[in-house]
Ligand SMILES: Nc1ncnc2c1ncn2[C@@H]1O[C@H](COP(=O)(O)OP(=O)(O)O)[C@@H](O)[C@H]1O
């Protein structure tokens with residue numbers, strides 16, 4: 001990929017703090033105008049990656065490129081990126097306008113004060129805070145402070161906006177609103193967004209590209225549906241969305257059409273990712289929504305007893321005890337007319353599409369511990 | 380029992396001070412009886428030229444040493460904020476030690492160090508000076524300011540460090556993310572937010588220097604500061620005039636310390 005079409009590129013970038021390796025050598029690239037989410041559990045190195053793009057940390061090895069230019073000697077105040085900090089980092093001794101105008105005031109040659117005032121007002125209007133310019137920062141709610149932080153970054157029209165868990169401190173309703181707003185802003189402005197989050201729902205719903213990280217490495221990079229439907233390994237399957245894991249052994253490895261014997265003796269077809277010779281232990285992932293529940297027929301097949309039902313509005317979650325396999329989670333659409341069909345204590349038959357089960361080697365870590373976690377980008 | 384004890388302690392602490400203030404308003408000459416209310420001793424104190432000269436000396440020494448300490452202490456605090464954890468621990472311990480070392484020790488140590496220094500510098504100056512009357516370094520204003528300034532620098536550093544710590548790295552990084560170079564970040568973001576702490580440090584340093592007798596006594600040479608003047612005049616007996624000075628110094632000190640506390644308590648400074 002030509003580097004003019006890339007906004008950010010990591011070439012063999014790693015970061016060590018003393019004995020701790022926060023980020024292992026990583027290659028990765030973000031195309032212009034993309035909305036990419038860095039997703040992973042706490043401590044996996046997401047913030048460190050973001051801070052290396054912003055220039056607040058220097059990589060131990062490798063190069064960070066922004067718009068094709070090496071950033072090794074470039075301090076944060078000369079990088080064409082802006083960051084929305086996790087705790088907003090608004091300046092408490094300035095009012096809202098002064099906070100938003102701060103970046104514009106540093107521009108050389110100087111902008112005229114009417115230009116600064118106009119762009120500040122525009123930016124505040126963009127985040128729906130028109131008229132809040134004279135407020136003190138501490139007079140605003142958390143959601144409003146979040147918007148000020150966003151306006152303060154976007155007013156500079158950066159080529160890349162970095163967001164470190166920007167919505168983590170907001171309550172659920174506000175978070176959903178802001179997710180939609182951020183998406184709209186990104187589409188309208190065409191600025192590359194790099195969003196750090198540990199919330200898989202947020203990553204899947206907002207971004208074009210999800211970059212799943214674990215233990216300082218990128219484990220998978222792809223479109224949200226790809227990450228969800230075809231996770232690269234057991235970690236991604238477990239971390240992104242809910243899933244059931246069933247223990248099994250490989251009977252026959254045919255790649256996309258492997259035969260797996262489950263712990264209860266039943267044999268199923270599954271897509272086997274990561275390889276495994278016959279006899280190897282695997283973990284089979286079955287998403288709750290892939291399971292279909294029907295009235296027990298007595299036929300040989302998967303079946304169990306409903307132990308619990310959690311009503312979630314449009315759907316319901318069933319915990320089903322399956323002999324020899326443990327408890328499985330199944331999601332079914334809520335159908336008001338037939339809601340009395342399945343109750344705790346009922347026996348049910350469980351079926352699923354042949355393509356649904358995904359098998360992963362259990363002792364996964366050996367195959368994924370490559371020196372460089374190189375992942376191709378789709379654009 | 381406990382209560383009586385506590386009352387006694389506070390009595391010992393504050394009763395003499397209360398008496399000083401009370402008798403500064405005494406119309407009569409003697410501390411044995413309060414014969415009536417009067418401001419006459421304040422008037423006498425303020426028209427005593429020796430006293431006023433000592434007061435001026437004290438003000439000059441306190442202002443200069445507190446100013447120097449504010450500059451050096453702030454610089455030290457900022458520098459330490461950027462130093463590695465080990466350097467920081469060592470210097471924090473050293474500054475802490477400087478504050479708990481008794482005044483007598485500081486006084487003697489400074490005196491010895493200065494005299495040794497003069498012993499080396501003055502002959503060298505005399506040898507190198509082209510003219511007839513080479514300048515001689517001696518104890519005086521300079522040495523009091525140096526001694527007070529050193530102690531106060533430790534004080535200011537501790538106070539400003541605490542405020543800088545509360546500021547966190549986010550604020551500085553946000554400024555630098557918004558295209559502000561290090562100097563602009565310091566001037567527009569850091570300085571306004573640590574200014575109350577610097578002012579508080581200045582006021583406390585001023586109060587310390589203005590009230591200090593012990594250290595000044597060792598290194599003052601032939602100079603007289605207000606506390607030294609008071610000490611000298613007490614040998615001639617406690618007069619209500621001394622009480623009036625004491626009451627004035629007490630009032631000024633209380634005002635300064637309260638102002639410093641208010642500055643330190645204020646979370647966010649006013650908008651600029
Ligand atoms: N300044 C630092 N000094 C030492 N270790 C750090 C520092 N910053 C981060 N780390 C370590 O690096 C790892 C990754 O941290 P981080 O990038 O903040 O993770 P995330 O944002 O994914 O939660 C963690 O183990 C963390 O403890």
Ligand SMILES: [Mg+2]
Nearest residue numbers: 043046047048
């Ligand atoms: Mg983080």
